[in-house]
Amino acid sequence: MNGSNSPRILYLGKDESLSSYIKEETARKEYLFESAKNRDEGLSTIIGNVFDIVAVDHDLENEESLNLIEDLAFGGILPPTIYFARKGTESAIARVLELGVENYIVKDRKRKYLELVPALIDNILKRGKPVKEETRSTTKPADIKKEGVSRIEKERESRAEKEKTAILDSLSEMVMFIGKDMNVIWANNAVAEFAKITQRELVGHRCYHVILNNLDPCVGCPIVEAQKTRKSKEAEIISEDGKAWFVRAYPVLDDNGEVEGVVEVKTDITAQKEWEGMLKQASGEWRTTFDSITDMVAIIGKDYKFIKVNMALADSFNMKPKEIVGKKCYELLQGHDAPCQDCPHEEAILNGKGVQIDKYDDRVKAYLHISVSPIFDDGGVVMGSAIIFKDITQQKEAEERLNQYSKHFKQMVGGLTKELKEAPGLLVDKTRNTVLRQFARGVGNELRGPLEIISEKVFSLKKKISKDDEAAQKVLEVITSEIKKTEQIMLLLLYFARPKTPDKKEVEVHKLVQRVLEKYPPSGNVKVITDVSDKLPRVFVDPLQTGQVINNLIINADQSMPNGGELKIIAKSNDNAILLSISDNGPGIPKKDLKKLFDPLSTTRAGKMGIGLAISKNLIESNGGSISVSSKEGEYSTFTIVLPTKE
Numbered sequence: 001m002n003g004s005n006s007p008r009i010l011y012l013g014k015d016e017s018l019s020s021y022i023k024e025e026t027a028r029k030e031y032l033f034e035s036a037k038n039r040d041e042g043l044s045t046i047i048g049n050v051f052d053i054v055a056v057d058h059d060l061e062n063e064e065s066l067n068l069i070e071d072l073a074f075g076g077i078l079p080p081t082i083y084f085a086r087k088g089t090e091s092a093i094a095r096v097l098e099l100g101v102e103n104y105i106v107k108d109r110k111r112k113y114l115e116l117v118p119a120l121i122d123n124i125l126k127r128g129k130p131v132k133e134e135t136r137s138t139t140k141p142a143d144i145k146k147e148g149v150s151r152i153e154k155e156r157e158s159r160a161e162k163e164k165t166a167i168l169d170s171l172s173e174m175v176m177f178i179g180k181d182m183n184v185i186w187a188n189n190a191v192a193e194f195a196k197i198t199q200r201e202l203v204g205h206r207c208y209h210v211i212l213n214n215l216d217p218c219v220g221c222p223i224v225e226a227q228k229t230r231k232s233k234e235a236e237i238i239s240e241d242g243k244a245w246f247v248r249a250y251p252v253l254d255d256n257g258e259v260e261g262v263v264e265v266k267t268d269i270t271a272q273k274e275w276e277g278m279l280k281q282a283s284g285e286w287r288t289t290f291d292s293i294t295d296m297v298a299i300i301g302k303d304y305k306f307i308k309v310n311m312a313l314a315d316s317f318n319m320k321p322k323e324i325v326g327k328k329c330y331e332l333l334q335g336h337d338a339p340c341q342d343c344p345h346e347e348a349i350l351n352g353k354g355v356q357i358d359k360y361d362d363r364v365k366a367y368l369h370i371s372v373s374p375i376f377d378d379g380g381v382v383m384g385s386a387i388i389f390k391d392i393t394q395q396k397e398a399e400e401r402l403n404q405y406s407k408h409f410k411q412m413v414g415g416l417t418k419e420l421k422e423a424p425g426l427l428v429d430k431t432r433n434t435v436l437r438q439f440a441r442g443v444g445n446e447l448r449g450p451l452e453i454i455s456e457k458v459f460s461l462k463k464k465i466s467k468d469d470e471a472a473q474k475v476l477e478v479i480t481s482e483i484k485k486t487e488q489i490m491l492l493l494l495y496f497a498r499p500k501t502p503d504k505k506e507v508e509v510h511k512l513v514q515r516v517l518e519k520y521p522p523s524g525n526v527k528v529i530t531d532v533s534d535k536l537p538r539v540f541v542d543p544l545q546t547g548q549v550i551n552n553l554i555i556n557a558d559q560s561m562p563n564g565g566e567l568k569i570i571a572k573s574n575d576n577a578i579l580l581s582i583s584d585n586g587p588g589i590p591k592k593d594l595k596k597l598f599d600p601l602s603t604t605r606a607g608k609m610g611i612g613l614a615i616s617k618n619l620i621e622s623n624g625g626s627i628s629v630s631s632k633e634g635e636y637s638t639f640t641i642v643l644p645t646k647e
Contacts, residue, residue: 007125008032008050012042012068013057018084018107018114022055025118039064043071046079053124057084058092066092073099074159080124082117174266177252178207178223185261211266212239222249223262230259236269244273296389299375300345304328307384316364333363348372348385356471358392367396369471395475398457455483502542502623509571509578509643510534512543516550522557525564532571532580539578539643541623546643549616549627553582553639556612560586560637576646577625583638589631597629 009026011019014037026033034051036042038061046054056065065083072078083096083104093104103120105113168175169189177186184191187202195202195210207223208214217224222233226249234248250263290297296313298306306324314321317332329345330336339346344355355372369390374382458479465472510532522528539546557567561584568583589597600614620627624644631637 006030006032007052008034009053009055009121010042010045010049010051011035011055011057012065013037013055013060013084015057015059015084017111018057021114022117025121037061039068039071042068046072046077051079053082053121054079055082055084056096058086058089066095069096069099069101082120082124084113174211174264176202176207176264176266178262178264180227180259180261182206182208182217182223184210207264212237212245214240222247223264225249226251226262227259230257242270243268244270295391298329298387298389299384300329300387301384302349302382304330304339304345306332313389333361335363344370344372345385345387348374349382352376352382358396361389364391366391367393371471390469390472392472392475394457394461395472395479398454398461398479399475401454451483451486454479458483499618499622500545502545502619504540504542504623506538506540507543507546508534508538509536509580512547513550513569513571513580516547516554520551520554522554522567523561523564526558526561526567527565528567528569530569532569536571536573536578537645539645541625541643545619545623546641549619549641550580550582552612552616553641556639557582557584557586557637560584573645574642576644578643578645580641580643581638582641583636585636588633588635588637589629590633594629594631598627 007026009022009031011022011033012035013019019035023033023035034045034049036045042056042060056069058065060068069078069081069083078100081096081101081103083093083101085093085104085106087106087108093106096104103124105116105120107113171188172190174191174194175188176184176191179185184202184205184207187199189199191211192199192202202210208217208221212218218237220235220237222235225233225235230251230253232248232250234246237245237247239245246267246269248265250265252260252263254260290308291311293310294312296316297310298313299308301307306327306329309321309324311321314324317324324332330339330343334340344357348355352374354374355370357370359368359370360366361368369392371388371390373386375384375386377383458476461472462476465476467473513530513532517528517530554567554569561567565585569580570583571578571580573579598613598617600611617627620641620643626642627639628642629637629639
């Protein structure tokens with residue numbers, strides 16, 4: 001059967017397996033088979049030949065299958081066609097059916113659709129109108145090609161013109177073709193809507209009158225300039241109504257290079273200009289704010305180059321900001337030719353998290369707190385970092401002074417404690433207390449001056465440092481806390497050295513306890529239980545001294561329960577006194593330590609002086625009362641104060 005009368009089948013597509021399958025099927029039935037992979041090749045093949053069936057794959061190269069079928073249909077040379085579609089291409093299927101394609105197959109991944117191909121080819125050949133032999137032999141391919149090309153070209157030109165018009169009419173920008181006499185030859189829909197007349201009515205009007213409502217061309221009109229120079233021109237023009245326009249003019253030249261007219265594209269940029277003005281103002285305000293920051297601030301890119309720096313940073317290097325921009329950060333800040341080890345900028349870039357470090361900088365001769373925050377783009381990708389360098393030299397010096405005084409104080413206390421413990425038999429209690437009081441007076445007076453200096457420095461720093469600087473504020477809080485602790489120790493020492501005569505008066509016990517708890521509440525994880533009735537007899541004591549003792553005992557109980565517990569405060573009347581007990585369920589006190597618990601410099605806790613309970617004992621006894629302790633290791637400790645109700 002393979003001969004001049006054999007059916008001819010053409011496959012257009014890039015699916016090699018489908019092409020091979022159709023080729024094998026046609027060879028088995030002795031049909032003639034050809035293939036093409038793109039639109040131009042397929043179009044040329046069809047125009048110069050006659051095919052009984054054309055198989056067009058949706059996945060034709062550059063996906064031009066629809067355009068090819070449209071060309072053939074509009075040219076009147078569309079053969080019987082099988083369209084191979086994919087799932088999700090329903091709109092393409094609908095379009096080819098409109099163009100006259102009667103057969104289509106939807107391809108599936110398992111390729112079961114191939115089973116349908118042989119039967120469909122046979123059915124098309126049976127029901128289709130066969131091409132007569134005389135038509136095959138007498139029709140000249142050149143005539144077919146010429147006629148087909150002519151039809152296709154005309155159709156293409158018609159479609160292109162319609163598409164161009166549709167595209168131009170869809171633009172929000174105003175587009176016009178202006179003649180040499182400045183009259184409108186054609187205008188898109190945006191121009192008509194702005195002028196509030198139809199596109200047809202626009203033709204013949206002067207462009208500057210229709211849009212700008214001017215009687216003459218604008219000064220510096222880009223259309224006039226484009227006609228004169230034969231080159232594209234653009235300009236910003238302000239119309240009489242105050243609107244701002246961006247105008248582009250493109251000259252259209254004839255075959256002799258003469259200007260036939262000008263295509264003008266006009267955009268209303270009034271809102272844009274307003275935004276630019278606001279943005280410029282905001283930018284200036286941002287720059288002013290940026291430069292007013294006293295800390296050194298920089299924005300650095302992933303390539304380690306400075307993008308922006310404020311005046312504080314520039315001044316520290318005796319440079320201008322623009323002289324720093326573009327330099328590598330490690331070159332300027334460290335004097336190195338490569339990123340420094342443990343670079344905080346690099347760490348922030350890699351991890352996408354903020355980094356904070358303190359270090360001494362030899363270049364600026366200061367301690368710096370360096371805070372680095374990564375900067376992300378809209379897609380969440382790290383683009384660089386913002387770095388703040390804060391001078392914390394004064395803070396560091398204050399910390400160092402405090403540490404030195406604290407160390408010196410501990411050495412003095414440690415030396416005396418050792419001396420007293422090594423010679424217990426050489427001193428009787430009275431002599432021992434006298435020596436301790438002399439020592440306490442000397443240490444207390446020695447601490448007073450340095451503490452006042454450090455407190456003044458911290459107060460000055462608090463006024464200078466922004467409240468938003470959390471890191472610096474945290475350091476100052478630590479220093480302030482340590483100062484308060486040292487002041488408390490100093491006051492205890494001075495009080496121990498020079499005990500005051502109590503100023504006794506009648507006091508309600510429940511109010512005394514209430515004031516202490518309000519002023520010095522225990523830790524949040526400690527539950528406080530009180531049983532102090534307001535109907536108890538009043539006690540006759542110095543409220544300040546007695547309150548200090550109660551506070552000392554509550555602090556001791558609180559510190560003995562770092563993981564939380566119960567603190568009980570109970571008061572009972574007993575003859576001419578009130579018994580006030582303060583209990584905790586902490587670790588208790590070893591039996592060997594109970595006897596010497598109220599001795600000066602005796603303590604069961606590391607880092608403590610052991611003077612608080614000694615002072616408490618002295619205060620209570622000077623107020624006519626007494627203090628005692630009971631404890632069981634691993635269970636509890638209870639301190640009981642006896643307070644007199646009569647003078």
